[in-house]
Amino acid sequence: MKLGNSHQVGNSKIPGVFGVVICAVLLAFCPPASAQHPEKVHRVGYLAAASGPSPFLAAFKQGLRELGYVQGRNVTIEYRASEARDQLNAMAAELVKLKVDVILAQGPAARAAKSVTTTVPIVFGFSGDPVEAGFVESLARPGTNMTGMSFMAQDLAGKRMELLKEAAPHVGRIAIISLRTHPGEKKERNETEAAARALKTELQYLPVTSTSDIETAFEAIVKERPEAMLTFPDAVTLSYCSQLANFAIQRKLPSMFGWKEYVETGGLISYGPNLDDSFSRIAVFVDKIFKGAKPADLPVEQPTKFELVINLKTAKKIGVTISPVVLARADRVIR
Numbered sequence: 033m034k035l036g037n038s039h040q041v042g043n044s045k046i047p048g049v050f051g052v053v054i055c056a057v058l059l060a061f062c063p064p065a066s067a068q069h070p071e072k073v074h075r076v077g078y079l080a081a082a083s084g085p086s087p088f089l090a091a092f093k094q095g096l097r098e099l100g101y102v103q104g105r106n107v108t109i110e111y112r113a114s115e116a117r118d119q120l121n122a123m124a125a126e127l128v129k130l131k132v133d134v135i136l137a138q139g140p141a142a143r144a145a146k147s148v149t150t151t152v153p154i155v156f157g158f159s160g161d162p163v164e165a166g167f168v169e170s171l172a173r174p175g176t177n178m179t180g181m182s183f184m185a186q187d188l189a190g191k192r193m194e195l196l197k198e199a200a201p202h203v204g205r206i207a208i209i210s211l212r213t214h215p216g217e218k219k220e221r222n223e224t225e226a227a228a229r230a231l232k233t234e235l236q237y238l239p240v241t242s243t244s245d246i247e248t249a250f251e252a253i254v255k256e257r258p259e260a261m262l263t264f265p266d267a268v269t270l271s272y273c274s275q276l277a278n279f280a281i282q283r284k285l286p287s288m289f290g291w292k293e294y295v296e297t298g299g300l301i302s303y304g305p306n307l308d309d310s311f312s313r314i315a316v317f318v319d320k321i322f323k324g325a326k327p328a329d330l331p332v333e334q335p336t337k338f339e340l341v342i343n344l345k346t347a348k349k350i351g352v353t354i355s356p357v358v359l360a361r362a363d364r365v366i367r
Contacts, residue, residue, distance in 0.1 A: 039291050071106050074134075077127030079164060080113040080265050081120060081140040085291065086310040088157065095315025101179040110115065115271065120144035128152055134321050136314060137180075139267035142167060146178065153327045157319045159214030159266050159290075162332055171332040179327040180317055181310045182334050183265070189203055189220045190227035192262060192288050192303050195340065197231050198358050199301055200260055200286040205234040207258040207285075209249050209276070211266045212239035239337035243272050250279055258285070265290025265304060273297045277346070284350045292341040295366065300346045305335030 080086040089111065093103070101107040110130055112123035117140075127135055128242040134153045139144040142156035147169060154177055161184050162168050168177035171182070197203060208224060210217055221237070228235050236258050238249040246269070246335030254260065261280050263269050269276065272295060280287035289295060290304040317330060343366040347354050359365060 050286070052187040073105070074101070074107045075130070075132045076107065076109045076318060077130065077132035077135040078109050078111045078138070079120065079124055079127060079135055079141040079145055080111070080138040081115060081117050081144075081174065082113045082138070083271070084113065086111075086113060086138055088307055091308040091311040092136065092315055095312035096318070098312075099315055099319045101315075101319075116296050117144065121147055121226070124148045130312065133264050134318055136318065138311075142178070142180075150177055152177065153321045154180075155314055155321070155327070157183070157307075157314055160181045161219070165215040168332055171334070173328075174330065174332060175328050177327050179330040179332055181311060181314055182332055183305050184216045184220075185305070185338075186335060188290070188304055188338065189223035190266075192290070193224055193227035193231060193233070194299060195303055195358070196260060196262060196286060196288040197233065199342075199354050200352055203233065203260040203286060204262045205236060205258040207236040207238055207249075207253050207261050208262050208264070209238050209240060209246065209269065210264040211268050212242070212321070213241055214264070214266045214268075217264065224262070224264075240268070243268060243343075246272050246275065251286075253279075253283065260286045260288070262288040263290070263294070265294075270294070273299070281346060281349050292339065292364070295341045295343045295346075298343065298346055300343055300352070302339075302341045304335065304338055306339050309337065310335055342366070 078089060095106060110132060111129060112127060114120050114123060120141055121144045125148045128149050132152065132153060135145045137154055137156045137312060140160060142158050145154045156162065156167065156178060157180060162182050163170060166177045167176065175260065225235060236256055238252055240246055240249055263276055273294045274297040277294060278285065281298055287300045289299045289302040292302050292308055295302040319329060321327065340362045341364045342354055342359065342362045345366060
C-alpha cells in the first residue's frame with residue numbers, strides 16, 4: 033500500500049509530506065541570499081585644496097544618491113582638506129593607507145594624489161589642462177590611473193572679454209589677474225589677448241603665484257587705474273573670491289569671473305560652467321570605477337553647458353547699468 037508520492041533518499045523512501053517538512057526546516061536554518069552576500073560598502077577618499085568643507089562636496093554626494101548610493105549603507109566618504117601642499121601630500125598618503133577604492137581630488141589636490149599613488153584610481157575635478165599638468169596622456173585616452181572633469185575651455189576666455197565689454201562699453205583698459213603656474217594659463221591668456229585686440233581694449237596683465245601676490249596685484253591696480261578687472265578662474269583665486277569682489281566694488285570696477293561662486297560673494301559677472309553640476313557628474317566616474325572600469329579607459333570630460341550670472345546689487349554699488357540685452361541672456365540674476 034502506497035501513502036501518496038515518495039522521495040528517494042539513498043536507498044530509503046520518505047513519504048512526501050515528511051520530505052516537505054524536512055525541506056522547510058532546512059530552509060529555516062538557511063540565511064537569505066542577501067545575508068550571505070551583504071552589499072559592499074565602497075570607500076571614497078575626497079581630497080580638497082581648501083581650508084574647510086568643500087562647497088562642492090554636497091553636489092558630489094547628490095550625484096552619488098542619484099546613482100543609488102547611500103552614505104553608511106553602500107558608500108562612505110573620507111574627507112580631507114588643506115591649503116598647504118605638504119599637508120595635502122600627507123593626507124593623500126593617508127587615504128591610500130586607508131585602502132579607499134577611489135580618490136576624488138578637487139583642484140590642486142589632484143597633484144598631491146598623483147604624487148602618492150599610481151595604482152589607486154583618481155578622479156579629478158580640475159580647472160586646468162590635465163594633459164599639460166601631466167595627469168593624463170590625452171583627454172580621449174587618459175592612459176593613467178587618473179581621469180575626471182576638466183573645467184578648462186579656452187574659447188570662454190574671449191567670450192568673457194566680450195561680455196564684460198557689453199556690460200560696460202566705456203571700458204578701455206582691463207586688469208587681468210591670473211595664476212601664472214596654472215596648467216593651461218598661457219592658452220587662456222593668449223585667447224584673452226586676441227579678444228582684447230579685436231575689441232580694441234588694452235590689458236594690464238598681473239600674474240600671481242599665490243594668494244599673497246594678490247595684494248601686490250591690488251596695489252598695481254590702484255596705481256595704474258584700469259577701468260575693469262577680469263580674473264581667470266582657478267582654486268587659488270577662488271579661495272580669495274570675497275577679497276577680489278570687495279576690492280573691485282571699492283574701486284568701482286566692473287569685474288568678470290569664470291564661476292558663479294565669485295559673483296555670489298560680490299563679483300559683477302561670471303561666465304563659465306556650473307561647478308555643482310560638474311561635481312555631481314563626477315559621481316558617474318566613481319560609479320563606473322566601483323563597477324570595474326579603469327581610469328585609463330574613461331575619457332576626461334569637459335562641461336558643455338555654461339551659465340551667465342549677473343549681480344545687480346554689485347552693479348548698483350559701482351554705478352554700472354547693465355543693458356536689458358545682456359540681462360535677457362543671463363541664466364541667473366542676483367537682485
